[in-house]
Amino acid sequence: MYVHWHRRDLRLADNRGLAAAADREPVVPVFVLDDAVLEHASPIRISGLLSALAALRERYRDRGSDLVVLAGDPREVLPELAVDLGAEGVGWNDDYSGLAADRDVAVRAAVEEAGLEAESHRDAIFHGPGSITPNQGEFYSVYSYFWKKWRDREKAEPIGAPTAGDLADVSGDPLPSAADLGFPEPEADPPEVGxxxxxxxxxxxxxxxxxxxxxxxxxxxxxxxxxxxxxxxxxxxxxxxxxxxxxxxxxxxxxxxxxxxxxxxxxxxxxxxxxxxxxxxNPETVHENFNEYEEGIEWRTDPEGLAAWKRGETGYPIVDAGMRQLRREGYVHNRVRMIAASFLTKDLLIDWREGYDWYRRKLADHETANDVGGWQWAASTGTDAQPYFRIFNPMTQGERYDPDAEYVREYVPALAGVPADAIHSWHELPVRKRRELAPEYPDPIVDHAERREEALETFRRARGEE
Ligand SMILES: Cc1cc2nc3c(=O)[nH]c(=O)nc-3n(C[C@H](O)[C@H](O)[C@H](O)COP(=O)(O)OP(=O)(O)OC[C@H]3O[C@@H](n4cnc5c(N)ncnc54)[C@H](O)[C@@H]3O)c2cc1C
Known part of the structure; x- marks a missing residue:
């Protein structure tokens, strides 16, 4: 037998680690509810995880096997299970965040210490870290160069799912509920994941x-x-x-x-x-700027602004629609993620880490690499980031990408009856007119033109230019 430790590869088909295990021995599929990982989870992600685990288990059961769900520290529970079963080894697919990489090193050591084989596979991405590199250095920090090489590299073909004969005849305990794991129901309507x-x-x-x-x-x-x-x-x-x-x-x-x-x-x-x-x-970029400005950026402490941004009550309709889509669906459209992130980091001059923390808690698709990458891009602190002097104007962005204001009206009911041109010029309308059109919807909490100038000054100072 060979244990396949499922992590963020909750499927049977096109799974390299699982296929490699199935090639040698009947596979025992395992998932570990790891406290160290659950500590960083959120209700919406727990809901996605449990939905994906239920679907995975069903597929194993259809093949006469089952998903074994363990709870605890994978360094302990995995070697224990493998030794009990008399398995040859434990395999898994690579993950790329700092936390995951550290955990994998520790699990590998524990499995080997128990006298078993430990094997990891590249599965989630085509080309592993260190395989697409510039002439000097370990990774590209400019995307266009990376893309050209990535595009031209040969890509592996999908692989089939293991059959019933490839799987061990095991049975697992029932899956826990979100409440069993100490998580409330998510605020958003969770997507089906499977x-x-x-x-x-x-x-x-x-x-x-x-x-x-x-x-x-x-x-x-x-x-x-x-x-x-x-x-x-x-x-x-x-x-x-x-x-x-x-x-x-x-x-x-x-x-x-x-x-x-x-x-x-x-x-x-x-x-x-x-x-x-x-x-x-650069695992530290989860907390630190990728591009540190010489003098440091003087982010503002503005709890009210941050709270208004989170609630979708900034008085900038496209930003508010995005923030409400996030709370309603656990998802935000990419263009709007960028607009909302720019608003937080440039108009409100609030540290991107606050925004990242909110997205991390609320997004069903939160993925550390992409989330940090997206935030640092918007904050002009990342690799290949938006230059600090290109600041999105939330009104013109809304006008351009949501011309009929359909998106805004869908997520901001208070603006449902307001004509598109008034929505796109909300910040310029006289207060009296705003009250008449949408008494429930707030006035802009800041003046974009003023805040744009202030952000430019702040970034110039951070660069040591003033
Ligand atoms: C501030 C900010 C935070 C973000 N946080 C996340 C996050 O936590 N998780 C996440 O998956 N994406 C994140 N993104 C990237 C992007 O917004 C989402 O991947 C995309 O909106 C998901 O919708 P989709 O699957 O329909 O994308 P599609 O446009 O259909 O793209 C297909 C896939 O490509 C990948 N992708 C697309 N755009 C990007 C991008 N800019 N960076 C990296 N990968 C990308 C995703 O895996 C996506 O599913 C973030 C972007 C910003 C600006």
Missing amino acids: PGAARDRLEAFVDGPIYRYDEDRDYPTREGTSRLSVHLKWGTIGIREVYAATVAALEGADDEAEREAVEEFQSQLAWREFYAHVLHF
Whole structure:
């Protein structure tokens, strides 16, 4: 027997570690409810995890096996189980955050100490950290160079799921509930997370929207993106399967424009790997700026501003709609994530770590590498970040990407009856007019033009230019 330790690879198909284990011995699939990991979890992510585990277990049961769920410290419970079963070894797929990497080193040592084999595999990404590098240094900090190499590298094909004969005849205890783990119900309506839901998403996306992706992806009401993030986060779909679907889409493209749209989507998959590399080599960037400014950035302490941002009550409609989408769905459209992050870090000049912490708690698809990468990009502190002098204007962004204000009206009911042009010029309307149109909706908490100047000054000072 061979133990496969599932972590963020909650699927049977296209799973490299699982396939490698199944090639040698009947596999005992295991998940460990690890206190050190649960400590960092949030209600919405626990809900995603439990939904994915239930779907995974069902697939194992369909094959006459089961998912063994253990609780405790993987350094102890994994070797213990493997020794009890007389297994040859324990295998798993790599993870790239600092915490995960440290844990894996410790588990490997414990498994080997018990006289067993420990084996890890690259699965979640195509090209591991250290395999796409500049002439000097271990990782690229400029995405476009990374992308060119990533795009031209050969990509592995998807692999099939193990069959009943590959799996050990084991049975597991019932899964705990969120309450058993000490988590309340999430505030947001959680998405369904599992291989079936993931595959449905992928199929629907490559069937049409992928061919308009480069045009539609920036418009939050067009449903132009894949919505695969929560599945890539939990590994309920394999990256090789996703990529193979994009290759098939390329072959089915009717013209150059469609091919470019598919390639634009592939380049988002490469962003994900770019940030995984950056985090792997810079685990401290979860807490620290990637690019430290000479004099340090003088972030403001503004608990009221932060609370208004979290509640979606800044008086900037597109920002508020995004923050309310987050609380309602555990998801925010990418363009709006950027606008809301820019508003927090530039208009409010609040430290990106506050925003990261909120997204981390509220996003169903929270993935450390992408979340830190996105925040540091918006705050102009990251790799290949938004230059500090390019500050999003939330009104013009709203006008451009949500011209009919449909997105805003969907998430901010107080603005439901307000015409789009008034929504887009909310900050300029006389107070009397605002009260008349939407008495429940707040006035802008700051003046964007003023705050823009103040942010520029702050960043110039941080650079030692004043
Ligand atoms: C401040 C901020 C925070 C973010 N936090 C997260 C996060 O916690 N988890 C997360 O997966 N993404 C995060 N992103 C990136 C992006 O917003 C989401 O990946 C995307 O909105 C998910 O929707 P989708 O699956 O429909 O994306 P699609 O547009 O369909 O993209 C396909 C996949 O590519 C990857 N991807 C797309 N854009 C990016 C990007 N900019 N960086 C890295 N990978 C990307 C994701 O895995 C995504 O699922 C963040 C962006 C910002 C600006």
